[in-house]
Amino acid sequence: TQLLEQSPQFLSIQEGENLTVYCNSSSVFSSLQWYRQEPGEGPVLLVTVVTGGEVKKLKRLTFQFGDARKDSSLHITAAQPGDTGLYLCAGASASYDKVIFGPGTSLSVIP
């Protein structure tokens, strides 16, 4: 059974601080996605990483895929209140018959 773990579970920081959240698994995924979800809405795709060691940047967000394609990290520079939300990592199985999600990291950025 493929499982994804995320840490920390909760994170509350001041505006302007930097932070990193982690996504780990014992399984290899064909691709890994990061999503952000706001209350009352569905998750919104932020990025896809496919190649081991890959690094992608999206404005102040930096995503990294581990060399073995079992783990990933999301780093946010100079966090803003608009970054508040639930950050979810997700992995697609090799046979593409399912995408599983981690439990999420709930981020609160205080002005």
Place this chain on the structure above:
Amino acid sequence: DAGVTQSPTHLIKTRGQHVTLRCSPISGHKSVSWYQQVLGQGPQFIFQYYEKEERGRGNFPDRFSARQFPNYSSELNVNALLLGDSALYLCASSLLASGVAGELFFGEGSRLTVL
């Protein structure tokens, strides 16, 4: 272009009742997946359908069933509702192509409350 649409957005049922949730994918997307999300947790995979065939099933009881229609819209049915079925039910569509198989586009969900 319209995104993924789900209906109803909110509903209240009592234990033992049956519920049908509906989803229309993004135009051109042939894959629909259903997820259950309990407050404070990540979405749990229920089903994936592609070209009207079930391709994947999560660890949910047989009370949960789904189908996909020729126009790629989908229904999720839950029989004999339990209090624990109270959750946000999310539908997601995708292209299901190599490299982007995990790229899901979600609707806003159907909030089910079972009393």
